[in-house]
Amino acid sequence: MKPWMLITPLAGCLLVGCTMEPTYQRPGMPVPNDYPTHTTNGEAATQAPDLDWHDFFRDPALQRLIDIALANNRDLQVAAANMTEARASYGVARASLFPEIDLQGYAGRQRLPGMTQQPGNGTLGPIQNNRSNASTFNTFQVQAGMTNYELDFFGRQRASVHEAGKLAEASAADYQAARIALIGEVANAYLALNADRALLLLAQQTLAAQQQHAQVMQKAFRDGGVAEFDMRRSQTQVNTAQVDVEDMHTRIAKDINGLAVLIGQPLPSSYAEPSLWQAPLLTDVPAGLPSSLLDRRPDIIAAEDRLRAANADIGRARAAFFPNIALTATLGVLSSGLSNLFTAGSLAWNAGAAAAMPLLDWGRNEHGLEASKARNTGATAAYEGTVQQAFREVADALAVRDHIMPELKAQQELVDQSQHVYSISQVRFQEGMDDYIATQDAQRSLYAAQQKLVSLQLDQAVNQVNLYKALGGGWQQGHAQGQAAGIAKAAPRGATAGFPR
Structure with missing residues (x-):
């Protein structure tokens, strides 16, 4: 699919959302409109009644x-x-x-040697530079949020x-x-x-x-x-x-x-002999229209x-040919001490959006x-x-x-x-x-x-x-x-x- 072919439908879908499903149409009946004439005795078929099995089987x-x-x-x-x-x-x-909301908690202790920088790991946490002395610190955090919630534009x-x-x-x-x-x-x-x-x-x-x-x-x-x-x-x-x-x-x-x-x-112990074979057991059923x-x-x-x-x-x-747009957002508290986890100033959050579109999928x-x-x-x-x-x-x-x-x-x-x-x-x-x-x-x-x-x-x-x-x-x-x-x-x-x- 060429990129320019996506511009018009992409713009409309981003504004109001859309569906790519084809319009459903029931296939025509591949059978005659009436049953064979020799099976109707010359009588017109009617709508067959709703007959419960208790009414049909009378034995x-x-x-x-x-x-x-x-x-x-x-x-x-x-x-x-x-x-x-x-x-x-x-x-x-x-x-x-609907977005899935998760609640997560984390507690850890970490030591960083001198002249190193803590790599980003995608969690809510400070970036610390340790250019001279090694340091050891604690991290406590509680956060709630959603990850990769897809906006279903397409x-x-x-x-x-x-x-x-x-x-x-x-x-x-x-x-x-x-x-x-x-x-x-x-x-x-x-x-x-x-x-x-x-x-x-x-x-x-x-x-x-x-x-x-x-x-x-x-x-x-x-x-x-x-x-x-x-x-x-x-x-x-x-x-x-x-x-x-x-x-x-x-x-x-x-x-x-x-x-x-x-x-x-097993058959019930009280099961008796069936009714006489000649006795009427069944109710006749009129045929309905095809x-x-x-x-x-x-x-x-x-x-x-x-x-x-x-x-x-x-x-x-x-x-699947169109972009996948997803949202990520978290809200929580972060502190280096457990006693300070829920104090003022420990609030942390992040939010972001990501979009991915097929470019070369072979x-x-x-x-x-x-x-x-x-x-x-x-x-x-x-x-x-x-x-x-x-x-x-x-x-x-x-x-x-x-x-x-x-x-x-x-x-x-x-x-x-x-x-x-x-x-x-x-x-x-x-x-x-x-x-x-x-x-x-x-x-x-x-x-x-x-x-x-x-x-x-x-x-x-x-x-x-x-x-x-x-x-x-x-x-x-x-x-x-x-x-x-x-x-x-x-x-x-x-x-x-x-x-x-």
Whole structure:
């Protein structure tokens, strides 16, 4: 940067102070203005309501597990600690806007040989010439003052404070995102446990039926009514059902272990069996407009706060090209005797100002500005990518919601028909109209259809949870404002620069 290019902005900044931060503009949404038409059932999207998780998850047992998880989950505690650290770092940055006053005391004894002069050391003290005889003397002093307080004419400190403030806001939004993710994980784990218990019940019912059929076939084999092949085949169905039962026990044990990790402690001793799988557990969530995601989803808010922080960092990098003006001032008392330290005439003070400007830095500031701009470019891409991912999550959840209901209806009809076929095949077998193979096939078809129905019901419930999370469920704009207010309270009173959104 050429010296003559600094004259005009330097004069203005010296008079009123200025900032080198670029004017922030939110990037345009890199997504369509509306969700895909096939995911809206022809209905216009509206502003999604602020639905607290207590209203969405209506199962009392699930509500209790979520409350325990919010209080004990270790990952959420890490996010809370990171938020507290970011707030504290912001407070440290804000303190740099004000002069730091230190109180210092000194007591010493010194001997100077003849024909020497005491060198200046920057402290409050007399200069003595000893040109003939050596001398020994005491020095006592108490002083208060500030050293190297930067006058922020060019906004370097304010840009750093603005950056720290936005990073603190981003950390608060990260905490909210972790909180929503935890709620969703607990809910999905609970739903999986419910579904696996329903599948266990089906497997146990199937095992009981297969054991009953196997006993019939063994008796028929002993009586010579069926071949050994048919008797052995019926026993393999029993073994298959036993494997399914043990597999479901294993899955349920893993579900419980996973829930224990999520809630941060073993499941409560009073924890009862979950509500019936068919019972309504979740409240339906209407989809909002794509633009509402920008203000509702904490991960998008965090990404934009980091983009604002990167924008502020450019101001800090630009200010590095301009002079650094600092003040130093001290006031205290000085005496050669401790008893005279606070007497009249012992007052001492000094004041000064220093200015430094880059002259030859071998490109350090230029490269620093280039790096800051690159970080801003990366933060912009990260923000746009977060918006795109949020849009995709909502669109995917809407697509599943719109198409899974017909699939569930068809699957329920398949279960009903398979139940009828199995019932008829049992009657035909008992009356000798069909062999046992037809009954086994009908039973296997019914079991598979019932398993698929539970799986689809689980998919529907999990998709409702995912849609709730994707729309920023449980996150309200008031929460963000409350977090910002909490960060602002960490700053010294009277400091207002660098925090606007």
